[in-house]
Amino acid sequence: MSRSLSLNMRSASRRDLPPPQKTIERLENMVEGGNYYEAQQMYKSTSARYITCQRYKEGLDILQSGASIQLKHGQVTCGAELAVLFVDTLVKGQLPYNEETFGRIRKIYEAFPRIHMPHFLGDDYDDDGQKLSEAISAAKVRAEGCSSFLKAALRWSVEFGPSRNGSPELHVMLAEYIYSESPETDMTKVSSHFVRGNDPKKFASMLVNFMGKCYPGEDDTAIARSVLMYLSLGNLRDANLLMDAMKEQLKSADLEFPKSDLIQFIKYLLQTLERDAYPLFKTLRQKYKTSTDRDPVFEEVLDEIAAKFYGIRQQNPLEGLFGDMFKM
Template sequence: MSRMMRQQTRRGVLPSPQEIMQTLEKSVNEGNAYGALQLYKTYSARYASAEKYNDALEILQAGAILQLQHSEVTSGAELATLFVEILIKGKFLFSEETLDRIRKIYQAFPKLSMPHHLTDQDDDDMERLSEALVAAKTRVEVCSSFLKSALRWSAEYGSSKSGCPELHYMLAEYIYSESPELDMAKVTVHFVRGNNPEKFASSLANFMGKCYPGEDDLAIARAVLMYLSQGDLRDANKLVGELRKQLEVKQQTLPKSDLITFVVYLLETLERDALPLFRMLRQKYKSSIDRERLFDELLDDVAEKFYGVRRQAAFPSMFGDIFKDMNPHPRCRMKIWPANIWSWTKVFILPML
């Protein structure tokens, strides 16, 4: 800390944010990242106490990005999370300007590939791998913590009830690209809440080439059903269409399974006011649906969104706060199907049986 800053602090006068940032940037560049971290926290807290929230945000944003650029991930994430806490304390409404500031902090989080060409015969290689796994897990945890806090702020102060879609996408993208132990179900929740089904399709196509046998169709069905459980038929169709395109480039196709057949028929059924057919499909493909307990829960949500079938009170959606209070999505508008149900069913459902 400079002599002038110390004198101002003793007199109870806060130095300018620019002076603080310049001094602390020098400290970080000289290798004293931890000492700078404490001062970033101290000065931002003093500005916040004086209700100079914009100055506190400026200091924390600069500090978070600088620390992250110097690979001080834990310190950078701590300042990033404090940035969001100041947004909440200052009751900042959601805005594109603030979202852009969060985006810039997120973009500073390092994305590092795992070491390649390692062998289990080399102790040094195994030590490097172990260290890389620990570091990757830490990056995912602290970045996730920051983005989840940003999501809570965005939900409370003016985005959608489930939080800003772009923040969901950032979280899904970082977990997918950086996690050493990928939980595709967790990633899917945030991709579905995000705003980029095309990128989600790319991630699914990539996952299909790496997953264990039998997980590929589960991942696709889970994604489609999660979209549909929100009433989002448009993005569910967009996901499948984009996935087909990307697999075609690789000279591949969707997995051949009863579960995928069910999903394809379900998408066509939901284009129509066809509750009897929806129920027939669930019964016909029950054994495939039962491969994952979540699917029945999601299909109950789909029945409620598209056909007004209320869930039994004793069996609330397992998504809880993630998917509750969602009004029918404008993308789930249904077409009218023929009044003569039997004639339409003969055309569409009998060939499946």
């Protein structure tokens, strides 16, 4: 087949495709009628035809509609699959990260169900825990589905957006969903996204909430980890904003800020990093080593902080446990 004939056929196929709105309405009616699986296959095949013809906007319209309505009906696996395909289409079309594309991602994100696990615990559960087990399984599906979607969106934003760390707004959204919806809270993962975000006050609110339900001795570790992760990125401003916001929120709730040697170390560290004082930084590390040894990753993070603020490189960047903290 000649190249010109191939182009003519593609051009004809582009013209043959109808406006997507009728297709969207028909598929939405299928979902409303409970035909989730059949509609899912048609969402994928129909959008693929538009995408093959490089009619990316129409393909995105179909996928966004499909993801949103499937999620609205609690079909998380189907909705998440279409949501990831939506991001894949952004990549195929080389569409830039901007207010419009971010807004579309946010709308899909907001359609993901939110059912906080503590709401499940109570008399509604039978003695053998079957309903609780089912609820935990469903929560894992929701968390994994939304995480897959937002991680794909973050990778797209790295490639087609202005930030090499990915969209700060997307990082905050992912951190919020993981914290509120995951049956097992991974504070390291939550914090790793918040520190690449742009909302230290919201991060502070989450930490204050965590303090109300964590085990004794976990609160100061969570605070220290969060501050150190900000500092490992060279972000002294937001590390200070986080501490200030936490103090303010705890005071408003008539609660006390945790007191421990580890917290004292963090306070001294923030002051030390305001000036060129590497010898004092080394002295602090030595004096509070017993406290920082409570978490095996803290020493690596402090090495990275030394590199960021004083140009002292102990190892290759993002090695070991520290590097694992910032993986997507």
